[in-house]
Amino acid sequence: MTINPMSLSGKNIIVTGASSGIGLATSHLICALGGNVAMVSRNKEKLSVAQREMPEESSKAFSFDLRNTDKIPDLVSLIRAEFGPIGGLVHCAGDFAVRPLRSFDPKEYRDLYDLHVTAFFMLSKAVCTKKKRRSDRCFYRCRLICGCNIWFTGLSMYSSVKGALISAVRSLAAEYATKKIRFNCVCPGWVNTPMLDRIKALYPDLESFDLAITKRHLLGLGQPDDVSNSICFLLSDAARWITGTSVVLDGGYSL
Numbered sequence: 652m653t654i655n656p657m658s659l660s661g662k663n664i665i666v667t668g669a670s671s672g673i674g675l676a677t678s679h680l681i682c683a684l685g686g687n688v689a690m691v692s693r694n695k696e697k698l699s700v701a702q703r704e705m706p707e708e709s710s711k712a713f714s715f716d717l718r719n720t721d722k723i724p725d726l727v728s729l730i731r732a733e734f735g736p737i738g739g740l741v742h743c744a745g746d747f748a749v750r751p752l753r754s755f756d757p758k759e760y761r762d763l764y765d766l767h768v769t770a771f772f773m774l775s776k777a778v779c780t781k782k783k784r785r786s787d788r789c790f791y792r793c794r795l796i797c798g799c800n801i802w803f804t805g806l807s808m809y810s811s812v813k814g815a816l817i818s819a820v821r822s823l824a825a826e827y828a829t830k831k832i833r834f835n836c837v838c839p840g841w842v843n844t845p846m847l848d849r850i851k852a853l854y855p856d857l858e859s860f861d862l863a864i865t866k867r868h869l870l871g872l873g874q875p876d877d878v879s880n881s882i883c884f885l886l887s888d889a890a891r892w893i894t895g896t897s898v899v900l901d902g903g904y905s906l
């Protein structure tokens with residue numbers, strides 16, 4: 652008999668930011684490990700292109716702007732109606748703003764905070780809320796993961812919302828441990844995704860980008876799979892004793 656401790660067989664998992672980068676790689680791996688994935692992101696066309704690459708029987712696309720935080724309970728209800736009990740949540744949707752303090756913009760900050768933090772709370776609340784129906788009993792074995800990251804000049808707004816997630820996850824892990832619901836963060840260094848392409852475009856040339864970013868990752872820049880492997884490990888029963896942590900994956904950047 653073959654045992655796969657990372658199996659996600661039969662688990663229904665919500666992945667936000669599923670149309671691109673880390674969220675897309677995570678969606679693929681969840682299906683490869685036997686799970687079903689509810690793929691959430693904003694741009695409908697981009698999402699349906701991404702979903703067409705996935706196994707049809709184990710994935711569904713839900714186009715939704717997560718800054719509409721009041722509507723998140725309806726989104727989760729819709730996903731539950733389509734899939735049944737939710738066994739995990741990966742909040743990968745994200746955006747960034749590069750701004751020095753002198754041009755801090757409260758509206759831009761609120762948008763960033765809503766997408767990263769308020770949406771995470773609302774998704775977690777909807778997923779963790781106990782339902783009376785028998786079919787929802789499996790919520791007790793849920794696992795919730797969000798993406799955070801490193802700190803960088805000009806990224807104070809972005810860093811602060813990620814810091815909020817790290818703190819929230821520690822408290823939520825303590826709050827939900829008795830229900831066997833685990834909360835964890837992954838904190839990647841820079842990963843080759845469309846988001847990094849946008850960061851790269853801010854540098855005057857490739858040489859200065861390599862000096863500031865690439866060369867500081869001793870093992871080279873990350874690939875989306877480097878992060879999705881850890882996310883799926885945390886989603887799986889192999890990580891059943893891990894909660895309230897932030898897993899740093901950065902190819903040696905923080906050394």
Ligand SMILES: NC(=O)c1ccc[n+]([C@@H]2O[C@H](COP(=O)([O-])OP(=O)(O)OC[C@H]3O[C@@H](n4cnc5c(N)ncnc54)[C@H](OP(=O)(O)O)[C@@H]3O)[C@@H](O)[C@H]2O)c1
Pocket residue numbers: 667668669670671672673674691692693694695697698715716717718742743744745746766798799800801838839840841842843844845846847
């Ligand atoms: N790439 C890195 O180097 C890196 C490093 C550390 C942490 N992270 C974090 O990892 C996560 C994934 O990043 P990535 O590099 O994979 O980014 P990405 O390739 O740019 O993908 C971002 C995803 O978020 C979705 N999204 C953005 N705004 C949204 C909104 N308002 N509502 C719903 N979905 C929205 C995008 O969908 P649409 O295109 O449809 O908007 C897309 O699917 C982010 O939280 C990011 O902060 C990334």
